[in-house]
Amino acid sequence: MKPVFVISSNIVSPLASTANENFDLLKKGISGIQLHHTAIAPEPFYASLFSEDAGFTAPDSSPDAYTKFEQLLIASMQDALSLSGVDVTSSRTALVISSTKGNISLIESQPITESVKKRVALHSSAKAIAGYFGFQSHPVVVSHACISGLVALITGMRLLQSGRYDHAVIAGADIITRFVLSGFRSFHAVSDMPCRPFDANRNGITLGEAAATIILSVEKPGGKESIRLAGGAASNDANHISGPSRTGEELHQAIEAAVREAGIDKNTIDFISAHGTATVYNDEMESKAINLSGLQQVPVNSLKGYYGHTLGAAGLIETVACVHSLKENIILPTPGFEVRGTTQPLAVSSALQEGVYSNCLKTASGFGGCNAAIVLRKAV
Incomplete structure (x- = not known):
């Protein structure tokens, strides 16, 4: 394709x-x-x-x-x-x-x-x-x-x-x-x-x-660097109308499918833009899914502290920020984060980070147990 x-x-x-x-x-x-x-x-x-x-x-x-x-x-x-x-x-x-x-x-x-x-x-x-x-x-x-x-x-x-x-x-x-x-x-x-x-x-x-x-x-843009939407997947917890999965298994499944479609090794993911709503159960579930995917050492941020939760616009706004982060080789911090409060370890970004970044994973979850993940890549 x-x-x-x-x-x-x-x-x-x-x-x-x-x-x-x-x-x-x-x-x-x-x-x-x-x-x-x-x-x-x-x-x-x-x-x-x-x-x-x-x-x-x-x-x-x-x-x-x-x-x-x-x-x-x-x-x-x-x-x-x-x-x-x-x-x-x-x-x-x-x-x-x-x-x-x-x-x-x-x-x-x-x-x-x-x-x-x-x-x-x-x-x-x-x-x-x-x-x-x-x-x-x-x-x-x-x-x-x-x-x-x-x-x-x-x-x-x-x-x-x-x-x-x-x-x-x-x-x-x-x-x-x-x-x-x-x-x-x-x-x-x-x-x-x-x-x-x-x-x-x-x-x-x-x-x-x-x-x-x-x-x-489908037409590659001109310019210094271009970004591909390389993979994406959705899943459902089938757990509860408002409460997310207690295991993170289903978001993990969406992450795996998105990474597989993108054709990259998970070890090459440079940062994760998480849903990160700051509710007790969502953040806990995401931490479990990220650990199940073996990505607990990858820098992760949430942008909800900048914009709040913008519902139907959230995934798009945060993806735009991911595109700019890849182009400028920057990982944004997570406003409001000070001390990790999830049972599973996460490398939460708490300060602006600069480096050379090529691949980004973006996740989201919502009521009804729905989950989604996409992978953005710098085009070669």
């Missing part, structure tokens, strides 16, 4: 609106997480949220033509497309949209009419966004809990490998609403402090909102 390359990317977050700007701030250790007092909760909470006056109105449209969720996707896609030269009007260009909640905020702010029911459906947003840009291909929607971003990337890779498409635009976003925040709080999963992945004092997630886009192609 033809190799698949990352040819452009974007992150729109409370930190910045381009991938380069975001990564520059991450290298400086700057986080978007702050204490917020908003109408979506009766008491203050930590999160990474856009300011209320942040404007994302799509050009050539009325302010209310697209929801905040859709405007975020459009803004992210516009920047990535401007860097890629990809023709979205070609039938050889695919569109994949990733989100866990989409326009769910509409049911909080409006009467639930037939019109609102249609607008809340994720395929409605995908169709509107495809129409805005002029895509000729039918958009694909991936909504698979917190592995949505990675599954969307794997889906895009498979579409290109099938030979049907030459390019795939993968975009994901989620916004934090009363519904989302209260849902995680009902599980007692939200931290009362900025999240602390893999730390002994971790006590839950910090939520965040953002959008990200990655454009994949």
Whole structure:
């Protein structure tokens, strides 16, 4: 099968609106997480949220033509497309949209009419966004809990490998609403402090909102170095609707399958970008999976301390950061981490590391016991 390359990317977050700007701030250790007092909760909470006056109105449209969720996707896609030269009007260009909640905020702010029911459906947003840009291909929607971003990337890779498409635009976003925040709080999963992945004092997630886009192609880009999406796989724990595997075996299976497809030796993996939500059970499960894969000595980080957990955008945002890390030969630290709090050993990155890095493993897990892993490689 033809190799698949990352040819452009974007992150729109409370930190910045381009991938380069975001990564520059991450290298400086700057986080978007702050204490917020908003109408979506009766008491203050930590999160990474856009300011209320942040404007994302799509050009050539009325302010209310697209929801905040859709405007975020459009803004992210516009920047990535401007860097890629990809023709979205070609039938050889695919569109994949990733989100866990989409326009769910509409049911909080409006009467639930037939019109609102249609607008809340994720395929409605995908169709509107495809129409805005002029895509000729039918958009694909991936909504698979917190592995949505990675599954969307794997889906895009498979579409290109099938030979049907030459390019795939993968975009994901989620916004934090009363519904989302209260849902995680009902599980007692939200931290009362900025999240602390893999730390002994971790006590839950910090939520965040953002959008990200990655454009994949079978055509190798020019320039100094290019990055391949070389392998990917998904698995399921079949354990519990909200509690992850107690053994890590199933994430381990996804890691093994992704590495196998990438055609590399596990000993050549230079760093791992983990899901690292800072919940007690997720971080413990990931530590077990990494040990089962024999990767406990490989530097591992979590970026949740910069962005919070951005749900359907998380896998994409963190993959963009991985691409930049490989290109700049940098491993980012894990904000909030001080003392290891997992029963299995991990080489958690606690400071910026520089070296020569060629291969990266990215993992994710989510409700329903879902897991995913991808491998990124420098192209030779």
